[in-house]
Amino acid sequence: MSAADPAILYPQHVTELQIRATEALARGGFDHLLVPSGTLHYQVFDDRDYPYAVNPQFKAWLPLVRNPGSWLVFTPGHKPKLIYLQPFDYWHVVPEAPSGWWVEHFEIAIIRTPAEAAQHLPTAVERCAILGEPQSALGGFVPNNPPAVVNYLEYHRAFKTPYEFAMMREATRIGVRAHRAAEAGFRAGLSEFDIHLAYCAAARQDANDLPYRNIVALNEHGAVLHYTELATQAPGDVRSFLIDAGASFGGYASDITRTYAHDTGGEFQALIDAVDGAQRRMCDQVRPGTDYRRIHLDAHLALAGILHDFGISRLSPEATVETGVSSVFFPHGIGHGIGLQVHDVAGFAQSDRGGTIPKPDGHPYLRTTRVLEPGMVVTIEPGIYFVDLLLDGLKRGEYAGAVDWDRIAAFRPYGGIRIEDDVACTEAAPLNLTRDGFAETA
Template sequence: MAMIIETGYSQHIEALLKRYQQLLAEHNYDYLVIPSGMPIRKYLDDMDYPFKVNPHFKALLPLTDHPHCQIIIPQTGKPQLLYYQPVDFWHTVPADPSGAYTEFFEIQLIARPEQALPLIPKDGRVVLMGRKEGVLEAVSFSAQNPESLVYPLYWDRAYKSAYEVECIWQANRLAAKAHNAARDEFYRGGNEFSINNAYLVAANALENDMPYGNIVALNQNAAILHYTDCQRTTPNKHFSFLIDAGAEVNGYASDITRTYSYAKNDEFADLIQAMDEMHLNLLEQIKPQQSYVDLHVQAHHRIADILKRFDFVTASADALVESGVSSAFFPHGLGHQLGLQVHDVGGHQSEKAGGTTPPPQEHPFLRNTRTIEQHQVLTVEPGLYFIDSLLDDVKQTDLNDAINWEKINQFKVFGGIRIEDDILVTADGHRNLSREAFAEVE
């Protein structure tokens, strides 16, 4: 793995630095400063929140736990890395710079953040890409996060290099192993806390290493889309388990969701299987130049068809979608761009220069409206839930009498179903990184 990533990184960083320097030249900027960021101090405390690196910084360097560093990219020539390595006995000191990235930067060690100040260019037009905080507050920048640079960078982030694909694939592999450990703990009768711990141990990670807060939901908690309470008590009876959790490699995320029935052979298990089959069939529609918005709408029709097949409704799939009732069962978007951030940037961007293509009015939570293109990595995550507040709204519609409320009430104990895979768009279709990862670890 290390050799593949190091080889791919060299090609990735060469192309990315060329892209940055072309943008600087095109817009007549002399230097670009990209800080790694700094920890945020807790209010009325002497401790910090967990550090999260500037995504622009980790696009260039696989350093995700290195605050107070600065990258300086000139319009021409070799970029500089101001590498923060303090003299400290309170915290772990970063190791000496090593790895493939070191040959692409002139590296200057700094022991204190303020030592970066005399090394940051003062002459010419200097741009900041990130937050102006800490020592950077003393610097007069010509521009901060200018749209002329940001929009092209966001647009291009959707097209993954071989290095980036390998990092996301390895993050899927790590997450798949942890998903299986969590599943096994569920079938042992564990509670949400013990299941989450099983996941973290298998991923060899701490909670703060996760790309987002793990969603570990038993029974009716699966109806809460971003559930993170992680209860310590074991329910009197296990019905279902939904887990939405990923992993991170070199700052690149995976994002996978699976749903299980405790009984394994009840009607809820059949419903999960129907959703999984629908999900895989939906993926077959993915290829370059397809509309992701159309794919989302198609998912609504297919979920509505499942609702009818399982006798939750008597209305047709078309009627459920056109009336908006299908959104009560599938309220979120089908997926999003994935990469340096879980919900990666640029999902609503219209073109490289900027602009916004909003989601359809009837589907406001769809995070991706871009045309599907080769080298994109997208999540696809259809869901079917039994959410009280949304179902109450359905009772006020003309389709109230077409809903089998008795059966829906019986299924509320399961919460809901979501199945999510990470998909690389290829020249003639797709590669399912998540299914590949599960196949390998199993």
């Protein structure tokens, strides 16, 4: 992304947010929108704070992610106001004065203590929709998170502006660069911990900057869906590598998963290739009017076909799905919305007035049920895993004979496979941010 892009794209983004906020306030019967950036939380019986995480409602407006104690104020018909905390502090680095391509779009008031924000907030607190955590309360300004306002804003956050696409593209480029470094570390025989460090170094981001904890899993660890232990010693026999890791830029996230085989000519590599091919076809389903639940259910059928082709399932693909055997090997959802948050909000929203679109029966872990529309960005992340807990349940159940246990034993030491891309729905063909990012650095 060129340095000029944010300055060009940001004005339209801020205008769109003002349009949305105006409607949201009207629906809730409020005059002002107040969004605290959030505060530091301290550990009980200690004086250490937890890592700060900015309020996503705040960073939707501003590319600021390390500024606790600040506020965004919007009143329809008026320029948005940023109340910016720049404390007197010799214990920590003090945020620099606001500068850059975004400042001209805000009235800015600099404060030196969090309490000073009150003098810059509207006087009629009862007329304010305040979006934030309880810890962000300031005097009488207590976050009330009115459902009519939150429902509207979160529902429409699914539709990304051109500025947001630019932020997500850059987050993807950073993530891809780091993924390539991680694969090189795997090929060089590094431990999970050292691969993680190589990833962070390539991304130039540490654990507090990354959008979520890196999943760096060698061999059997790939069967743990959210494996984050990071063994410090490399295994003696390196067979496989699953990495699920993203990057951040301007408050936006990327979410990328790849799986590698040490033996690129072996059967596990062939299984990876089969999942990768099916995943590409699933990504092509990200089109206007497609029910995201349909992609999830179709994924089960496609993966059941792979299980049958590799001699793991003895049933037809249809029977593998109908009996629930496919869920033993693919036990999570096909993906989720992504943007300001890795698991972005309103995935089940029936409309911008609320309501819930149910998940398909028997699929409790699906995180999105909406019909796709242009501007939405979702992840597509099918997988095949060999999870001891789930396999043991299958072996004790009525469908124990539906699979070839010798084939399962052969694949168990490799853990599992997951391939994940971030895909944008457009008026035409899907836009695969992740594949485009890898292509740029091929």
